[in-house]
Amino acid sequence: MRSGTVPSAAYDDVPYTRGGTVERTDVGALVQSAVGGDAAAWKSIVEGLGPLVWSVVRAHRLSDADAHEVYQTVWFRFAQNLGRIREPEKTGAWLASTARHECLKVLRNARRLTLTDDPQLLDRVSQDGTPEQSLLEAEEAATQSERVRRMWQEFEELGDRCRQLLRVLIASPPPSYQEVSAALGIAVGSIGPLRQRCLRRLRARLEARGAM
Amino acid sequence: MDGTDGADGVRDGMDDDLDAGLLEEELRQAAAALDPLPPALLQIAVDAYVLHRLDAEVAELTFDSLVDAVPVRGTEDPPRMLTFSAGEVTVDVEVTAHGLMGQLMPPQPARIEVLGGPRPGSSLTADDMGRFTAAPPSGPFALRLRTAGDVIETEWLRT
Numbered sequence: 001m002r003s004g005t006v007p008s009a010a011y012d013d014v015p016y017t018r019g020g021t022v023e024r025t026d027v028g029a030l031v032q033s034a035v036g037g038d039a040a041a042w043k044s045i046v047e048g049l050g051p052l053v054w055s056v057v058r059a060h061r062l063s064d065a066d067a068h069e070v071y072q073t074v075w076f077r078f079a080q081n082l083g084r085i086r087e088p089e090k091t092g093a094w095l096a097s098t099a100r101h102e103c104l105k106v107l108r109n110a111r112r113l114t115l116t117d118d119p120q121l122l123d124r125v126s127q128d129g130t131p132e133q134s135l136l137e138a139e140e141a142a143t144q145s146e147r148v149r150r151m152w153q154e155f156e157e158l159g160d161r162c163r164q165l166l167r168v169l170i171a172s173p174p175p176s177y178q179e180v181s182a183a184l185g186i187a188v189g190s191i192g193p194l195r196q197r198c199l200r201r202l203r204a205r206l207e208a209r210g211a212m
Numbered sequence: 213m214d215g216t217d218g219a220d221g222v223r224d225g226m227d228d229d230l231d232a233g234l235l236e237e238e239l240r241q242a243a244a245a246l247d248p249l250p251p252a253l254l255q256i257a258v259d260a261y262v263l264h265r266l267d268a269e270v271a272e273l274t275f276d277s278l279v280d281a282v283p284v285r286g287t288e289d290p291p292r293m294l295t296f297s298a299g300e301v302t303v304d305v306e307v308t309a310h311g312l313m314g315q316l317m318p319p320q321p322a323r324i325e326v327l328g329g330p331r332p333g334s335s336l337t338a339d340d341m342g343r344f345t346a347a348p349p350s351g352p353f354a355l356r357l358r359t360a361g362d363v364i365e366t367e368w369l370r371t
Contacts, residue, residue, distance in 0.1 A: 034261070042261040050257055054249040069370045071253050072260075072329065073352040076368040079263035080270055080354070102370070109278055152242045170240040199232040202239070 028089035035083045046075070048173070049092050053099050055171035056183040059164045060103035066110075070102045092175060096168075096183035154205045162198035169195060259330040268356065268365040271296035271303055276369075296355075296366040303355065303364075307348060307371045316342035316357065325356040 027048065033041035053074050057067045074095055078085075085094060155166065168175060168183045181188045275295035294305040304315045316322055319342035326346050327333040333356070338344040348371070355366045 034264070039261055042264075043258050046254065046257040046260075050254050051249050054253070055243075058247060068250075068253060069351050072256055073368050073370045075257040075260045076263055076329070076352055076354065079260045080265075080268075080365060080368055082264045083266055084270070105276075105278055106370075148242045148245060151239060152246050155239060155242070166236075166239060167243070170236060170243045172240055172244055174240070195236075196228070196232055199235050200228075203231070203235055 027091050028087075031082070031085060031088035031091055042079075045091065049095055050075075051173075052092060052168075052171045052175050052179060052183075053095050055168050055175075056096050056099040057103060059167035059183070060100075060107065062103060062106055066106045070099060070106060073102055074099045090178070092179040093182035096175070096179045100183055100185060150209065151202075151206065154202060154209065158198065158202060158205070161194075162201055165191070165194055166198050166202070256329065262330050263327070265363075265365070268363045269298045271298035271301065271364050271366045273367045273369060274302075292371055294369065298364050301359070301362070301364060303357065303366060305355070305366075309348060311348050312346040314338070314344045314346075314355070316344070316359075318342070320359055323358040327354045327356060328352065 027045065030041045030045050030048075034045060053071055054067075057070050062070060077098060078091075078095060085091060087094075155163065158166070164184060165180070165186075168180050175183070177188045177191045180186075180191050186194075273294060274297045275293065277290070277293040281293070289309065292307040294307070296303045296305070300318070302317045304317070306313045312326075314324075316338050319340070320338075321340050322338040322342070322344075324336050324338055324344055324346075325333045326336065326349065328349060328351060334346070336344055336346055338357070352368055352370045354368045357364045357366075
């Protein structure tokens, strides 16, 4: 299937440099078990890689409704193709790539229908009193919460490219570079330097605001 | 330039890596607190396991007007034209705000289930000419077609 194809296999030999893959070394085995009828294995896959799919969708700045539908489409398609995944150990990259292609379709369609941006997205951070914030403030010291909020705001205001890259990188657990490459259609080799650069830029913004 | 040259150059290398790692981790925690995967979505993906069926052949999307066609100027809301193929069988689908129309080729009757997620979908039949209609799907959908000999599922898609 076209949309599930990983962009390039040219970086297969590049060693993993990030911790996320440690937890994921057994994803191939989990997929095999799920194919054989093991619902618990399926659940482990969803719990391990669901946040990555969510990050990819969020990185593309879809509306909430679109984001929810793309997320579901990706998992429905993965379930449908479960027994046909050629490289089960690369399931994370398959999911990330499928999510990316669906996001690009949504964006293409949106551009065709309307040119207006969704102002909700821009306001998301500045809104007060969301449940997440209340929870945070109850659990943590107010200063810590303020710091998190401010960091998120600076992150949201980074340039598109940095915001997109970092949004995928900060999935929990951290994705491998191969997964990031599949999620964003960029070469594995360029991720490290871009990451450094984007984090430096974020740091500079935080320092300028006296938040570091 | 990135502002770390000159006297600040000592910050490059190991320290910089460490700083970057810490900052990234802090940002990861912020994402987990402020933009987490909604629990309902996690649950839907868990439930989606029932969509895994070994007996069905998947008909892949081979044409999508959204991707493959030049937009028609002056048409505000053109129908979405989709073609799915599995071996000799193709399914042409046209989706508008008013409904879904389909054509199974080669023409043959079939029982069809319109799936919208893990729960059972609505059922309909294709006539002897392989034609069928349904309500427009809201959100992701797939068609499960039972012909005389096969079970075919169209690739999951959102309209």
